[in-house]
Amino acid sequence: MNIDYFKRTFKFSPESNTPLYEQLAAYIKIQIQAGVLKPGDKMITEHKLCDILNVSRTTIRQALDRLVEEGLLIRYRGKGSYIAEQKLKRNINYLYNFTENIRDAGATPSSIVLENRVIDVDENIASRLQLPSGQTKAFMLKRLRCADGEPIMHDTTYIPYYLCNGIEDNDFSTASLYNILANCYNLQPYHAVETIESILIDKEHAKLLKTKPKEPGFKIDRISHLESGYVFEYTTSVSRADKCVFVLDLYRSGNTNKNAVEIQRKINL
Helix, strand or coil: CCHHHHHHHCCCCCCCCCCHHHHHHHHHHHHHHCCCCCCCCECCCHHHHHHHHCCCHHHHHHHHHHHHHCCCEEEECCCEEEECCCCEEEECCCCCCHHHHHHHCCCCEEEEEEEEEEEECCHHHHHHHCCCCCCCEEEEEEEEEEECCEEEEEEEEEEEHHHCCCHHHCCCCCCCHHHHHHHHHCCCCCEEEEEEEEEECCHHHHHHHCCCCCCEEEEEEEEEECCCCCEEEEEEEEEECCCEEEECCCCCCCCCCHHHHHHHHHCCC
């Protein structure tokens, strides 16, 4: 951060009931949200902030600690504090739509289609899709999901082909899969079960996601059901842990929030 800009634009409000460290943390957060401070920018040192603001090291440290906890700053020993890459938050209490989630996070979603075809599935996929006896075909869609052009997730989706005949003719680099399913086939998710597992990203996925092998990531398996109870989708995903964070609302046992209770039972953390 430019020191002259900081001196011009920030002053404590002595008449405010908000603690000084919260005022400073709020100011820095706004600068990040406004794009004044960008990922990779170095923060003014704690010592320099103490001199400029004439406050204790404790006050400065509390403000920066708050920003580190929120994932907005990252500290490097011996190097100082830097603006962190922003993670995309995903609330897992509700049915998930990648396109909507990325837009809600203020980023532009896009997809790179790697495969788009109808296949004969093996016994494992057929079992997950609960295919009727004699049915072996499924539509398979492999995509690299991106936010602002940067890959964050690799998806492989399987849908029983008898539910979506001809779906492979769509261009899923621009079209939303869920929109096509809803508008053309009257298929809408009613209930989904997800398993989230922490992993080390393998070489194949690391190359696709533009990260290093053995970097931390998440493997997500999802089975979606129609209101009738039929399975209509099985998706397995690998995402970068440095780009995604999962948000879960927790309630005391016995709370009537059914969604929250169900998710607690089914997510493996």
